[in-house]
Amino acid sequence: MFSFSVPLGKLVRALSRLRGGGSALPGLVVEKIDPGFMQRTLAMLPQGVAVVSGTNGKTTTTKMVVELLESQGLKVFTNRTGSNFTRGVAASLLGEVDWRGRLDADVAVLELDEAHAVHFVNQVPPRFSLLLNVLRDQLDRFGEIDKTARLLQHIAAKTSGTVVLNREDPRVARIAATVTGPEVLYFGLDESLRSTFPNDDDMRAPHAATAHGAATAHVAGTAAAIPAVAVPTAPEADVVLRRVGAEDADFEFDGATITTHMKLRGVYNIFNAAAALALARAIAGTGSTDTTKLVKALSEVAPAFGRGESLTVDGQPLELVLVKNPSGFRLGLKSFPAKGYASMIAINDNYADGRDMSWLWDVEFDSLREDGVEVLTGVRAYDMALRLQYDEVRIGAVDTDIPAALAAFIRGSQGKPKRIFCTYTSMLAIRRELAKITTVEVVS
Amino acid sequence: MTPADDTTAQPGATAQPDTAARPDTTAQPGKGTIRVLQLYPREMNIYGDWGNALVLQQRLRWHGYTPELIEYNVGDEFPEDVDVIVGGGGQDSGQLLIQDDLQARGETLRQLATDGTPMLVICGLYQLFGKFFKTSAGPVIPGIGILDVETNGTDERLIGNVTLNSPEFGEILGYENHSGQTTLGPGVEPLGSVSRGAGNNSKDGHEGARYRNVVASYLHGSLLPKNPAIADFLIRTAVERKYGTFVPGTPDDGYARLAREHAARRPR
Numbered sequence: 203m204f205s206f207s208v209p210l211g212k213l214v215r216a217l218s219r220l221r222g223g224g225s226a227l228p229g230l231v232v233e234k235i236d237p238g239f240m241q242r243t244l245a246m247l248p249q250g251v252a253v254v255s256g257t258n259g260k261t262t263t264t265k266m267v268v269e270l271l272e273s274q275g276l277k278v279f280t281n282r283t284g285s286n287f288t289r290g291v292a293a294s295l296l297g298e299v300d301w302r303g304r305l306d307a308d309v310a311v312l313e314l315d316e317a318h319a320v321h322f323v324n325q326v327p328p329r330f331s332l333l334l335n336v337l338r339d340q341l342d343r344f345g346e347i348d349k350t351a352r353l354l355q356h357i358a359a360k361t362s363g364t365v366v367l368n369r370e371d372p373r374v375a376r377i378a379a380t381v382t383g384p385e386v387l388y389f390g391l392d393e394s395l396r397s398t399f400p401n402d403d404d405m406r407a408p409h410a411a412t413a414h415g416a417a418t419a420h421v422a423g424t425a426a427a428i429p430a431v432a433v434p435t436a437p438e439a440d441v442v443l444r445r446v447g448a449e450d451a452d453f454e455f456d457g458a459t460i461t462t463h464m465k466l467r468g469v470y471n472i473f474n475a476a477a478a479l480a481l482a483r484a485i486a487g488t489g490s491t492d493t494t495k496l497v498k499a500l501s502e503v504a505p506a507f508g509r510g511e512s513l514t515v516d517g518q519p520l521e522l523v524l525v526k527n528p529s530g531f532r533l534g535l536k537s538f539p540a541k542g543y544a545s546m547i548a549i550n551d552n553y554a555d556g557r558d559m560s561w562l563w564d565v566e567f568d569s570l571r572e573d574g575v576e577v578l579t580g581v582r583a584y585d586m587a588l589r590l591q592y593d594e595v596r597i598g599a600v601d602t603d604i605p606a607a608l609a610a611f612i613r614g615s616q617g618k619p620k621r622i623f624c625t626y627t628s629m630l631a632i633r634r635e636l637a638k639i640t641t642v643e644v645v646s
Numbered sequence: 647m648t649p650a651d652d653t654t655a656q657p658g659a660t661a662q663p664d665t666a667a668r669p670d671t672t673a674q675p676g677k678g679t680i681r682v683l684q685l686y687p688r689e690m691n692i693y694g695d696w697g698n699a700l701v702l703q704q705r706l707r708w709h710g711y712t713p714e715l716i717e718y719n720v721g722d723e724f725p726e727d728v729d730v731i732v733g734g735g736g737q738d739s740g741q742l743l744i745q746d747d748l749q750a751r752g753e754t755l756r757q758l759a760t761d762g763t764p765m766l767v768i769c770g771l772y773q774l775f776g777k778f779f780k781t782s783a784g785p786v787i788p789g790i791g792i793l794d795v796e797t798n799g800t801d802e803r804l805i806g807n808v809t810l811n812s813p814e815f816g817e818i819l820g821y822e823n824h825s826g827q828t829t830l831g832p833g834v835e836p837l838g839s840v841s842r843g844a845g846n847n848s849k850d851g852h853e854g855a856r857y858r859n860v861v862a863s864y865l866h867g868s869l870l871p872k873n874p875a876i877a878d879f880l881i882r883t884a885v886e887r888k889y890g891t892f893v894p895g896t897p898d899d900g901y902a903r904l905a906r907e908h909a910a911r912r913p914r
């Protein structure tokens with residue numbers, strides 16, 4: 203069937219590109235004149251659609267799933283960074299389909315923001331879904347964590363084939379009890395690594411509740427701790443992250459443990475690799491996967507934009523770590539130890555960062571006490587300074603002007619590896635500045 | 647987005663506050679111990695409420711007193727000799743989990759409030775220190791009635807930066823995020839009048855509640871770090887009740903002042 207919407211949408215897309223416009227406009231046009239376009243096009247894919255959602259790590263995980271599937275010879279359609287909403291998917295599709303509206307792919311793997319994913323799955327029920335975590339993110343937008351969990355539950359309910367869940371996040375693991383149709387698989391962590399993944403419920407009581415109800419005595423209380431949300435017994439996971447080394451990691455699946463070199467840094471990213479493995483295995487079919495190629499692809503996955511990527515400045519590594527919520531910041535501090543690094547923190551409160559600064563008080567900065575922080579910047583640099591003052595962390599300089607602060611940081615920490623923790627919009631500003639002095643991949 | 651006056655580092659700001667320079671702050675001996683009770687940190691601790699407990703502890707040290715933090719959770723034995731109490735917000739589910747325990751402690755807490763114990767309750771516990779919280783879904787969660795206020799859940803969420811003017815504490819800055827709307831009765835005074843933001847509800851133009859030495863507010867941020875005047879009120883009251891006189895130290899509030907200036911300029 204020939205449809206006018208595709209040529210028209212592609213034309214709008216080409217025009218909006220010429221104007222340097224965003225990706226949504228062509229998606230909007232095609233949505234208006236042909237509302238069935240996305241659903242129809244994705245329905246043609248032989249292996250169906252997989253949705254990746256959750257608060258943290260969607261981008262890196264989606265990228266990993268795509269690369270893992272490509273190692274198995276599958277053609278994968280995916281949405282570009284920053285277009286993780288329905289209209290963005292439609293726009294990405296327009297760029298990929300031929301003039302007859304056909305998509306040359308076996309499967310679509312789509313990163314979708316929790317709220318947008320709900321609209322998406324109502325239009326296009328996925329065959330697979332991967333639900334990563336429910337953390338305090340943009341509470342400005344969703345109001346409450348429990349509401350975010352309900353959004354993910356809705357995605358699971360609409361999934362026809364397999365739902366892959368994070369066994370270690372109680373709010374995600376609990377979704378298993380609510381789905382009746384699809385098969386449920388888990389990705390999990392070795393017991394020894396669980397303490398490095400605080401969740402929002404036990405952040406003030408690190409020894410208290412775990413996802414599995416293994417309660418230990420609470421420091422200050424006299425009565426035994428009752429975990430807020432307990433999963434009675436830990437279900438078997440399809441893929442388990444067993445160990446994380448300096449440059450390698452152990453994953454267990456199919457009853458065996460494999461050790462592989464990893465380009466990815468940070469325990470948190472590597473846990474998402476376990477998530478990606480579980481989803482990729484489900485899509486490719488566990489019986490028919492080529493494990494050698496799968497593991498090789500896993501070892502070569504590089505971090506996505508801002509997720510612990512390393513640049514070179516003055517012959518020294520400079521790492522950018524995106525922090526956008528308390529759990530992400532805590533994981534960042536744990537995953538990237540401060541020792542031997544010069545540190546800088548950049549905090550903005552623009553809409554995309556979240557306006558509420560409360561989250562800085564839900565992170566403990568003790569790990570920075572020994573080495574201090576050289577430079578603080580961003581619109582809310584003084585909120586960060588105040589936070590560090592109360593954790594007794596030494597502060598070098600505070601300057602809300604990002605370019606000036608970055609220049610001072612680089613000047614002042616010559617010969618040392620550098621690390622910058624930054625919120626989303628401050629990272630964009632920092633990358634713009636860094637692009638003037640080193641090679642920075644431009645994300646469109 | 648950066649005002650010109652920010653680009654040159656200000657002397658009070660780049661200079662290291664000496665309080666933070668000491669990695670190990672031990673209290674001067676002799677000034678005494680103050681027991682800080684944090685109510686329900688497990689269920690009622692969202693949007694940085696922990697920061698309020700941290701600020702009380704650190705400022706007590708900076709004033710030369712020894713803080714002792716006690717966490718009270720559901721089912722714990724209620725500690726004796728509490729000098730100052732802080733409690734935070736929670737999700738609706740957290741409020742349901744604590745309500746029976748809170749009712750069981752209601753008489754003790756009412757007595758402490760009547761006696762003049764300084765308390766800070768934020769958001770969820772502000773609501774439950776009132777007469778009731780009628781949730782938008784229907785069920786009514788009874789409060790413990792320390793504050794003459796009533797809260798009704800709505801579908802409208804009041805979110806954003808807030809500025810108040812308080813006769814007692816001057817300008818108060820914070821961030822609100824709540825869908826419960828609170829109405830004050832004659833038994834309390836508002837904490838302040840709202841100059842930016844919503845406050846207790848979408849029509850009355852005031853925020854928070856004051857009763858004896860209880861300070862109640864919807865403001866997160868956390869509230870105390872950027873509003874050291876309120877922190878020091880709680881500390882001074884606690885110390886005076888216990889030791890008769892308060893001998894203040896000299897905390898360095900340079901960063902707090904600058905953080906306030908910048909917060910005041912940010913959009914709602």
Ligand SMILES: [Zn+2]
Pocket residue numbers: 693735736769770822823824864866
């Ligand atoms: Zn609140």
